[in-house]
Amino acid sequence: MTTTAVTENGAARALDAALTLDGVTRTYGKGAPALDRVSLTVPRGRFLAVMGRSGSGKSTLLRCAAGLERPTTGTVRIGGTDLATLKATGLTRLRRDRIGFVFQSLNLVSALDVRENVTLPLLLAGARGGRALDALALAGLAAVGLADRAGDMPENLSGGQRQRVAIARALVNEPEVVFADEPTAALDPVTAAGVLALLRRAVDERGTTVVLVTHDPVAAAWTDEAVFLDGGRLVGRLDRPEETGVREMLGARAGDGHRRTASSPAVAR
Numbered sequence: 001m002t003t004t005a006v007t008e009n010g011a012a013r014a015l016d017a018a019l020t021l022d023g024v025t026r027t028y029g030k031g032a033p034a035l036d037r038v039s040l041t042v043p044r045g046r047f048l049a050v051m052g053r054s055g056s057g058k059s060t061l062l063r064c065a066a067g068l069e070r071p072t073t074g075t076v077r078i079g080g081t082d083l084a085t086l087k088a089t090g091l092t093r094l095r096r097d098r099i100g101f102v103f104q105s106l107n108l109v110s111a112l113d114v115r116e117n118v119t120l121p122l123l124l125a126g127a128r129g130g131r132a133l134d135a136l137a138l139a140g141l142a143a144v145g146l147a148d149r150a151g152d153m154p155e156n157l158s159g160g161q162r163q164r165v166a167i168a169r170a171l172v173n174e175p176e177v178v179f180a181d182e183p184t185a186a187l188d189p190v191t192a193a194g195v196l197a198l199l200r201r202a203v204d205e206r207g208t209t210v211v212l213v214t215h216d217p218v219a220a221a222w223t224d225e226a227v228f229l230d231g232g233r234l235v236g237r238l239d240r241p242e243e244t245g246v247r248e249m250l251g252a253r254a255g256d257g258h259r260r261t262a263s264s265p266a267v268a269r
């Protein structure tokens, strides 16, 4: 799919974008590409849902976009920085300083209490522990409604509370982009809505860019834009997605292989 990123105007916009993927392909072994020439520009302050059937390449896209995995070919830029120009330490630093993660599998550190879990990214980045850091953690926990649980161990929290702590942790260093992989998959609808509302608030109030991988049309309805993957390719997008439209899009994709729908032209802006 062609993006504006390859045009002159698009190149300028790509520089100002929070995240740009340009012709990103990821192949594992000799199989078909898990991600196939994906181009996508995510402006700053946008909440983006990445959707598609199981195996369509959502997590691969997220891992490549977040610098957790190198694409086989193509370019990924975070805020104008081409990740291919960074060595391993530079990439680690970028992930630590400029990216927040809320992953189902990347859970809290069980040996640390809630406050320590929240301050962990800052400590890893070299910040000194102390009152200022504690105050920051408490403010972050207050923002997710958990100020009174700062001294608890993660095992004493519910799944939803843990995800809220994970969000406080992901936001504590004011990252440019937060990547969230199915953060609500294990939660009941009410708790899930609470978690999504927190991500929405980060976008609206802080101008954070959030990329959310989800199967769930209800979750997608919290976002500004949904893009759809099928067989590793970007096959459609919806602005201000609503649950019904997302369901229709997912249903259409399940039935029509790689055929494009009327609403699946340029994904990039």
Ligand SMILES: Nc1ncnc2c1ncn2[C@@H]1O[C@H](COP(=O)(O)OP(=O)(O)OP(=O)(O)O)[C@@H](O)[C@H]1O
Pocket (backbone or CB within 6 Å): 028, 033, 034, 052, 053, 054, 055, 056, 057, 058, 059, 060, 061
């Ligand atoms: N490390 C890997 N080694 C080999 N194949 C992989 C690897 N990671 C992903 N794949 C393959 O790439 C394709 C896309 O996988 P990916 O996990 O990105 O899909 P997904 O859309 O996130 O799926 P799900 O919704 O089930 O999590 C699948 O065919 C998968 O088997």
